Amino acid sequence: MNRIDQLFQNKGKDILSIYFPAGYPNLNDTVPNLQLLQDKGVDLVEIGIPFSDPLADGPVIQLAAKQALDQGMSLKLLFEQLKEARKTITMPLILMGYWNVVFKYGVDSFVADCQSCGIDGVILPDLPLEEYEEEFKVRFEAHGVYNILLVTPQTTEQRMVKIEKAAKGFLYMVSSSATTGGALEQSKEREEYFKKVASLNIPSLIGFGIRDKQSFQHASSFSNGAIIGTAFINALTSGTAPEFLDSLL
Amino acid sequence: MSNNKYAVNERGYYGQFGGAYIPELLRANVDELRENYLKIINSEQFQKDYKRLLDNYVGRPTPLTKVENLSKRFGTNIYLKREDLTHTGAHKINNTIGQILIAKYMGKTRIIAETGAGQHGVATATVCALFGLECVVYMGALDIERQAPNVARMKMLGAKVVPAISGNQTLKDATNEAIRDWIANPYSFYLIGSVVGPHPYPDMVTRLQSIISKEIREQLTVETGNPNPNYVIACVGGGSNAAGAFYHYLNEENVKLVAVEASGLGVDSGETAATITIGDVGFIHGSKTMLMQDEDGQITEPYSISAGLDYPGVGPLHAHLAETGRAQFLSVTDQEALDAAKVLAQSEGIIPALESAHALAALEKIKFLKEDVVVVNLSGRGDKDMETYMKHFN
Numbered sequence: 001m002n003r004i005d006q007l008f009q010n011k012g013k014d015i016l017s018i019y020f021p022a023g024y025p026n027l028n029d030t031v032p033n034l035q036l037l038q039d040k041g042v043d044l045v046e047i048g049i050p051f052s053d054p055l056a057d058g059p060v061i062q063l064a065a066k067q068a069l070d071q072g073m074s075l076k077l078l079f080e081q082l083k084e085a086r087k088t089i090t091m092p093l094i095l096m097g098y099w100n101v102v103f104k105y106g107v108d109s110f111v112a113d114c115q116s117c118g119i120d121g122v123i124l125p126d127l128p129l130e131e132y133e134e135e136f137k138v139r140f141e142a143h144g145v146y147n148i149l150l151v152t153p154q155t156t157e158q159r160m161v162k163i164e165k166a167a168k169g170f171l172y173m174v175s176s177s178a179t180t181g182g183a184l185e186q187s188k189e190r191e192e193y194f195k196k197v198a199s200l201n202i203p204s205l206i207g208f209g210i211r212d213k214q215s216f217q218h219a220s221s222f223s224n225g226a227i228i229g230t231a232f233i234n235a236l237t238s239g240t241a242p243e244f245l246d247s248l249l
Numbered sequence: 250m251s252n253n254k255y256a257v258n259e260r261g262y263y264g265q266f267g268g269a270y271i272p273e274l275l276r277a278n279v280d281e282l283r284e285n286y287l288k289i290i291n292s293e294q295f296q297k298d299y300k301r302l303l304d305n306y307v308g309r310p311t312p313l314t315k316v317e318n319l320s321k322r323f324g325t326n327i328y329l330k331r332e333d334l335t336h337t338g339a340h341k342i343n344n345t346i347g348q349i350l351i352a353k354y355m356g357k358t359r360i361i362a363e364t365g366a367g368q369h370g371v372a373t374a375t376v377c378a379l380f381g382l383e384c385v386v387y388m389g390a391l392d393i394e395r396q397a398p399n400v401a402r403m404k405m406l407g408a409k410v411v412p413a414i415s416g417n418q419t420l421k422d423a424t425n426e427a428i429r430d431w432i433a434n435p436y437s438f439y440l441i442g443s444v445v446g447p448h449p450y451p452d453m454v455t456r457l458q459s460i461i462s463k464e465i466r467e468q469l470t471v472e473t474g475n476p477n478p479n480y481v482i483a484c485v486g487g488g489s490n491a492a493g494a495f496y497h498y499l500n501e502e503n504v505k506l507v508a509v510e511a512s513g514l515g516v517d518s519g520e521t522a523a524t525i526t527i528g529d530v531g532f533i534h535g536s537k538t539m540l541m542q543d544e545d546g547q548i549t550e551p552y553s554i555s556a557g558l559d560y561p562g563v564g565p566l567h568a569h570l571a572e573t574g575r576a577q578f579l580s581v582t583d584q585e586a587l588d589a590a591k592v593l594a595q596s597e598g599i600i601p602a603l604e605s606a607h608a609l610a611a612l613e614k615i616k617f618l619k620e621d622v623v624v625v626n627l628s629g630r631g632d633k634d635m636e637t638y639m640k641h642f643n
């Protein structure tokens with residue numbers, strides 16, 4: 001059974017997912033970061049594949065990705081780093097990256113390497129659902145790799161139905177119309193949207209703008225949990241990651 | 250439809266290139282535009298408004314000038330399509346006039362744009378002023394420096410110019426920032442400046458620029474009795490002036506289409522923007538196309554002396570024209586473009602934009618027959634480039 005499904009089966013609420021870019025803050029920090037996150041009790045981790053032109057990301061993730069790239073990070077190196085990780089890491093792991101990097105790596109090699117490193121799912125924000133289903137779905141599924149899909153406040157009712165049908169694992173519920181790193185907007189309209197997505201036939205995690213215990217709890221009250229990225233990267237940057245995780249859990 | 254062989258399909262592809270590779274965050278915006286653009290463009294009201302503005306505000310039709318001295322020099326018959334004579338000084342305004350009408354019909358009140366040379370920024374600021382709409386233009390910090398006159402124009406026209414400080418601080422980075430603004434402000438209208446971006450932008454901008462080849466056909470018919478030249482030559486940054494100049498000739502296979510990229514210091518120098526020559530298949534700004542990238546799929550920083558050609562991708566139509574061999578792709582260095590600009594200035598009394606000078610420099614690279622009819626699309630005028638020209642001609 002996919003570790004993501006297992007997680008949502010065993011723990012239905014307050015699931016904490018953390019995002020950080022591979023090779024940050026130092027090139028070889030990827031696996032030590034995973035170990036820290038697991039030791040502190042984080043449920044799920046999204047490892048970012050650094051990209052030169054991350055369209056959906058705000059300044060903090062852009063800068064972290066750039067630093068990782070400047071230090072020599074690449075998808076190839078990430079798979080090498082992850083080879084031994086599964087000896088100690090039992091949390092579900094997701095790779096998050098932009099399509100150009102995956103395409104250039106080769107889709108077949110990518111899904112095969114995901115499988116051999118124990119990657120449970122991927123988030124590829126700029127790969128359209130239609131292209132995925134037509135060209136790539138069979139190959140992803142053959143390697144047990146879930147394609148995690150996003151919904152946003154702008155997603156139409158009609159498209160929501162389509163996404164619900166295609167979704168695997170959980171839905172990444174984008175909290176607001178923004179790139180990563182903004183603040184969580186609290187409004188009636190927003191709560192309606194959260195409730196609508198929560199009523200779908202698949203678990204969901206809220207991401208974008210979750211930065212501390214309070215916003216995590218607020219988000220979790222509408223969903224199965226939440227995803228923290230920018231705030232964790234800021235903690236990595238200032239060397240306070242353990243304290244930051246303690247403050248959440 | 251005369252050019253269905255090279256037209257976009259309903260999913261937004263030209264052959265294998267195009268599509269809409271965008272985050273879900275932009276899906277609703279892009280879908281809204283896709284569902285509306287053809288309806289609007291084909292409406293009688295749009296056609297009437299668009300034509301009236303092109304005629305009386307932009308100054309169309311632009312002349313097709315036979316340049317006798319240049320023709321003698323190359324031993325053939327050279328015509329310049331004078332987009333440099335439009336209001337604001339480049340072809341970019343054909344597109345912004347069309348898109349601002351579309352934005353207006355869609356009820357949008359805030360306009361976002363990216364710009365490289367500043368010509369698209371100026372053309373956008375101009376139409377926003379005309380229609381009383383808020384205008385935010387993203388421009389690479391390096392380009393803000395090297396195209397200062399256009400920055401001043403945008404500001405005087407009432408636009409807000411926001412520097413893009415990531416990457417090489419040029420057109421690619423400005424485009425990233427504009428797209429991020431659009432994600433954060435989904436009710437804004439993103440007014441793209443070239444035939445790039447997710448479907449329907451490449452097709453929409455191509456249609457709006459196709460007025461160029463429509464006029465060339467009419468003017469050549471009067472001039473030579475034949476709407477078709479032997480060659481159409483245009484520079485390619487994202488590819489909008491070339492797409493417009495090629496459009497009505499795409500299915501006239503005996504008209505040779507020549508697209509000219511900027512090779513900067515040379516295609517093998519590492520300092521180049523010759524995407525088709527050195528790039529391979531990838532994804533940039535929502536489109537599957539040819540792209541300059543390293544072996545890890547990171548997009549490489551382009552270089553050209555010309556801010557408008559300094560882009561690591563190319564519109565998907567051009568990737569398709571290159572793959573099918575329908576267009577020939579040449580590349581021209583900084584120095585060759587500078588030389589060609591000087592030749593045109595001193596033999597014809599026309600100072601071209603640095604971008605257009607790349608198209609002119611291609612004349613040196615083709616063997617013409619005496620009876621050939623050659624059209625070069627002079628996409629813009631050189632006012633904005635005087636500082637660069639003066640630096641190099643001293």
Ligand SMILES: Cc1ncc(COP(=O)(O)O)c(C=O)c1O
Pocket residue numbers: 339340365366367368369442443444484485486487488489490491556557558602604605628629630
């Ligand atoms: C005069 C001129 N020509 C050409 C270009 C390149 O754009 P495109 O390839 O879209 O025509 C620009 C861009 O700024 C320009 O200002």
